[in-house]
Amino acid sequence: xxxxxxxxxxxxxxxxxxxxxxxxxxxxxxxxxxxxxxxxxxxxxxxxxxxxxxxxxxxxxxxxxxxxxxxxxxxxxxxxxxxxxxxxxxxxxxxxxxxxxxxxxxxxxxxxx
Amino acid sequence: xxxxxxxxxxxxxxxxxxxxxxxxxxxxxxxxxxxxxxxxxxxxxxxxxxxxxxxxxxxxxxxxxxxxxxxxxxxxxxxxxxxxxxxxxxxxxxxxxxxxxxxxxxxxxx
Numbered sequence: 114x115x116x117x118x119x120x121x122x123x124x125x126x127x128x129x130x131x132x133x134x135x136x137x138x139x140x141x142x143x144x145x146x147x148x149x150x151x152x153x154x155x156x157x158x159x160x161x162x163x164x165x166x167x168x169x170x171x172x173x174x175x176x177x178x179x180x181x182x183x184x185x186x187x188x189x190x191x192x193x194x195x196x197x198x199x200x201x202x203x204x205x206x207x208x209x210x211x212x213x214x215x216x217x218x219x220x221x222x223x224x225x226x
Numbered sequence: 227x228x229x230x231x232x233x234x235x236x237x238x239x240x241x242x243x244x245x246x247x248x249x250x251x252x253x254x255x256x257x258x259x260x261x262x263x264x265x266x267x268x269x270x271x272x273x274x275x276x277x278x279x280x281x282x283x284x285x286x287x288x289x290x291x292x293x294x295x296x297x298x299x300x301x302x303x304x305x306x307x308x309x310x311x312x313x314x315x316x317x318x319x320x321x322x323x324x325x326x327x328x329x330x331x332x333x334x335x336x
Contacts, residue, residue, distance in 0.1 A: 155328040217269040
């Protein structure tokens with residue numbers, strides 16, 4: 114399985130600001146995924162990031178709020194824009210295995226005050 | 227019916243006991259099934275895939291019942307280190323995505 118790192122591991126931010134989360138994979142992958150896990154909840158897919166094309170967003174998530182970059186096959190960023198306390202969550206990036214299984218980075222724990 | 231449904235627990239089980247979780251899914255066309263383990267404040271990690279014929283990995287056995295649309299996870303001789311949240315994951319071919327259940331919390335008691 115791929116080795117995935119994320120930065121930052123955690124942050125505390127003020128409402129109205131933005132935070133960019135970085136995800137690095139140790140091998141080239143076509144698709145990278147961004148998930149959110151709110152307190153006590155399971156994982157919800159935010160978007161799929163393909164290299165060389167625009168990200169595909171799931172229902173309830175929009176590019177203006179969660180812009181994504183995918184400049185190459187090993188790296189992606191997710192920005193949480195104009196944050197509010199409701200954005201407090203763990204944000205995880207992942208890649209797919211051969212059988213659709215997901216391998217996750219360690220996550221970014223975001224608290225918005 | 228929810229897409230992927232699990233009993234949230236918590237299951238409080240004495241060390242050494244056997245514990246089983248079920249997970250139901252709504253899409254009869256689903257083909258890929260997984261169990262993940264998530265420790266507190268950590269990312270989910272793949273525990274095992276679930277194959278049609280059932281599969282076993284040490285103390286863990288996973289089974290699939292397509293007719294009733296559920297998968298199960300059996301843990302034998304439970305250890306304190308088995309304490310975690312277990313997430314059921316199912317693919318939904320029509321939407322080409324995978325869906326996570328909310329997880330079942332397991333506490334192994336000494």
